Amino acid sequence: MTLAEILGPLVGAEHVLGPEKLSLRNPGWCAHSLDAGLLVRPADAADLSAVLKATPGVPVVAQGGVTGLVEGTASAPGEIIVSFERMNRIEQIDPAQGVALVGAGVTLAQLDAALEPRGLMAGVDIGARDSCTIGGMVSTNAGGIRVLRYGMMRASVLGLEVVRADGTVLDLTSPLMKNNAGYDLKQVFIGSEGTLGLVTKVALRLFPRPKAIATALLGIDPQALSDFMPRLRLALGDALAALEGIWPDCYRRCAELQGVTPLPVEAGPDGPGLFLIVEAFGTDDGAAQSALAEALVPMMEDGTIRDAVLAQSGSERARIWRIREGAGVIGGNDVPGYHYDVSLKLADLDPYVQQLQARVAAEFTDISVLVFGHVGDGNLHLSLMLDGEVPPRPAVDAVVYGVLAGFEGSAISAEHGVGLEKRAALEAYRPAEVLATMRMLKAAFDPEGRLNPGKVLG
Numbered sequence: 001m002t003l004a005e006i007l008g009p010l011v012g013a014e015h016v017l018g019p020e021k022l023s024l025r026n027p028g029w030c031a032h033s034l035d036a037g038l039l040v041r042p043a044d045a046a047d048l049s050a051v052l053k054a055t056p057g058v059p060v061v062a063q064g065g066v067t068g069l070v071e072g073t074a075s076a077p078g079e080i081i082v083s084f085e086r087m088n089r090i091e092q093i094d095p096a097q098g099v100a101l102v103g104a105g106v107t108l109a110q111l112d113a114a115l116e117p118r119g120l121m122a123g124v125d126i127g128a129r130d131s132c133t134i135g136g137m138v139s140t141n142a143g144g145i146r147v148l149r150y151g152m153m154r155a156s157v158l159g160l161e162v163v164r165a166d167g168t169v170l171d172l173t174s175p176l177m178k179n180n181a182g183y184d185l186k187q188v189f190i191g192s193e194g195t196l197g198l199v200t201k202v203a204l205r206l207f208p209r210p211k212a213i214a215t216a217l218l219g220i221d222p223q224a225l226s227d228f229m230p231r232l233r234l235a236l237g238d239a240l241a242a243l244e245g246i247w248p249d250c251y252r253r254c255a256e257l258q259g260v261t262p263l264p265v266e267a268g269p270d271g272p273g274l275f276l277i278v279e280a281f282g283t284d285d286g287a288a289q290s291a292l293a294e295a296l297v298p299m300m301e302d303g304t305i306r307d308a309v310l311a312q313s314g315s316e317r318a319r320i321w322r323i324r325e326g327a328g329v330i331g332g333n334d335v336p337g338y339h340y341d342v343s344l345k346l347a348d349l350d351p352y353v354q355q356l357q358a359r360v361a362a363e364f365t366d367i368s369v370l371v372f373g374h375v376g377d378g379n380l381h382l383s384l385m386l387d388g389e390v391p392p393r394p395a396v397d398a399v400v401y402g403v404l405a406g407f408e409g410s411a412i413s414a415e416h417g418v419g420l421e422k423r424a425a426l427e428a429y430r431p432a433e434v435l436a437t438m439r440m441l442k443a444a445f446d447p448e449g450r451l452n453p454g455k456v457l458g
């Protein structure tokens with residue numbers, strides 16, 4: 001019997017897609033997502049359990065919205081792709097408990113549309129919101145622009161339903177804030193990129209929607225970041241919602257790409273400078289604006305901030321963000337470049353950028369380094385744009401990660417995960433005993449190595 005013949009009676013033949021139907025599907029952000037040529041769409045955890053039990057040892061690749069940026073959804077012939085698109089029901093929104101119970105295939109935009117009329121929202125928001133699924137976001141421990149305020153996805157997950165490699169269903173969906181009844185198993189699956197278990201349902205913590213948001217674009221000397229950040233945090237407290245950074249070359253390229261005239265903010269005449277977008281929440285427009293202004297004015301007066309524009313209207317706010325969104329275009333598939341997502345301590349961010357730019361200029365011709373990121377949580381997105389001859393990726397990786405290794409406590413992946421793309425870097429830059437412990441975990445949860453084979457660990 002073929003795999004398709006085994007799967008058809010379990011989920012319905014119309015939910016088993018072969019190469020012909022898959023050729024009409026969009027592979028998403030990973031060109032090899034659909035290479036397996038066989039995709040199954042289980043309706044729920046019971047269906048998925050039956051699929052896994054009927055195909056022992058066969059490799060399975062979980063796919064949500066296929067917006068992952070590290071080739072975590074790549075598949076190969078002989079494997080089964082598991083799509084969660086039928087698990088797209090919002091089962092419950094419980095304002096009293098502050099939790100939503102949702103199928104893994106619910107998209108972030110779908111959940112947001114259901115929460116908005118209730119004045120609620122999810123804590124994590126990312127640019128891929130229209131396509132990315134809650135199951136995918138849990139499995140990658142997604143971050144985004146509100147990590148400063150709400151943490152990464154892990155901080156929002158109260159419970160999970162997970163199907164293990166052998167088809168056992170684990171009901172860990174308890175929506176309680178406090179549950180120390182034994183090991184907190186759900187934590188193992190969060191951020192495990194489909195290699196330890198398949199997430200079918202999520203109990204997600206909800207937050208009140210902010211009533212008003214104030215936004216400012218600032219120009220500062222990057223060396224002032226370590227002074228600026230704690231002062232901003234103290235001044236705004238919980239109202240601090242986002243702190244994004246764009247280095248000047250990237251800022252100009254973004255504005256150009258988006259066809260937006262850059263706002264009249266100078267990042268400083270003496271140095272390379274840094275543009276920052278700061279957002280503060282408030283109970284109304286006036287309160288948000290004055291909280292942000294009060295936080296910024298003393299730092300403008302003493303020269304920590306060199307220049308600033310406080311958005312006075314929705315359209316000014318949109319203009320600031322439109323430039324930042326150009327960075328997503330630079331990082332997209334249409335522009336030739338190698339892209340990275342690294343983490344460093346705040347004080348190390350600009351020294352790393354400077355050292356990297358110098359090394360790249362010394363070792364390669366025609367590569368420009370464009371940098372933006374979630375500066376408030378130490379996350380840089382680097383795009384190494386290839387304008388001429390394309391050097392092999394491993395040679396560029398060696399420079400990017402080699403310079404990074406000189407900064408204590410840095411990480412080769414901040415929020416995108418490892419997938420296939422960063423596997424070699426993970427091997428090279430994490431200590432042997434840490435890697436060995438990761439392998440112990442993988443062997444315990446997936447002894448046959450059938451869950452997303454080859455991803456994260458080789």
Ligand SMILES: Cc1cc2nc3c(=O)[nH]c(=O)nc-3n(C[C@H](O)[C@H](O)[C@H](O)COP(=O)(O)OP(=O)(O)OC[C@H]3O[C@@H](n4cnc5c(N)ncnc54)[C@H](O)[C@@H]3O)c2cc1C
Pocket residue numbers: 029061062063064065066067068069072073084104125126127128131132133134135136137138139140141142143144145193194195197198199200328415416419452455
């Ligand atoms: C424009 C754009 C902006 C982005 N911005 C951000 C950002 O700000 N922050 C950020 O962190 N990421 C960002 N990303 C990356 C991406 O959107 C996130 O990683 C997202 O969480 C992936 O969700 P997905 O449903 O598309 O998962 P997929 O891409 O389908 O899968 C990602 C990984 O999770 C596994 N997986 C998927 N669903 C499940 C499941 N139910 N059970 C087990 N494993 C599963 C897959 O096997 C794969 O390894 C961005 C991507 C794009 C294209």
